Amino acid sequence: MSFIVVIPARIGSTRLPGKPLADIAGMPLIGHVVERANQSEASRIIVATDDQQIVEALSAYDCEVCLTSPDHLSGSDRLAEVVKTLAILDEEIIVNVQGDEPLIPPRLINEVADTLRIDEGAVMATAAQKISNLDDFTNPNMVKVIMDQQGRAMYFSRAAIPYPRNTDMAEVDAWHHIGIYAYTAKFLKRYAELVPSKLEVTESLEQLRVMDNGEIIMVRTIDYEAGIGVDTQEDLERVRLLIQNDGAK
Secondary structure (H helix, E strand, O other): OOOEEEEEEOOOOOOOOOHHHOEEOOEEHHHHHHHHHHOOOOOEEEEEEOOHHHHHHOOOOOOEEEEOOOOOOOHHHHHHHHHHHOOOOOOOEEEEOOOOOOOOOHHHHHHHHHHOOOOOOEEEEEEEEEOOOHHHHHOOOOOEEEEOOOOEEEEEEOOOOOOOOOOOHHHOOOEEEEEEEEEEHHHHHHHHHOOOOHHHHHHOOOHHHHHHOOOEEEEEEEOOOOOOOOOOHHHHHHHHHHHHHHHOO
């Protein structure tokens, strides 16, 4: 299995400015993501960033860095620029590992790359984890996905889907979408040429641009901890504590 990991890292986070450079146990957050990606089976690790500070911070890490435009609407758009700039071959599988996932399991990266190969008609793959409590189910910051019986995504939403009209939450198959994607380099180029769809803008979910254009997204369901995304200062403190405690063992 061969694939390339590309990690989008934007300096201008709204909720946590300078997030990729935040210190965690003496390393920048983005350095932890790179180390996790290097533990996967990826043949190449590339960080796609819009800021020279991140380029310099990564000089000591085992990865390539590609400076990209600051004007991209999504991480996938940023990856498309990397594919074009570095002339990556169309048939290469690209895995988009979010730049704020310092605890992402390398196993998850491998499995999402492999999932793209399950359905020849799919242009993209991602992952999901079962939701077990009502607070998560109704939380708009936790994106939900519903799939058909073949594991193809039917819809992604910040709303509570599927809505349990005639049953209680305990009997609903509700899935939390995990923000990791795999695609072919060829499709990434096409994605960047598609006009952002109304659904994508409404929900602020880039994967809806794919579905709005009639394409197939395969979903890998997992039953293990997928890591913690760092969106807020509270998330950052939680990750710092987890990594500190892990290092003390």
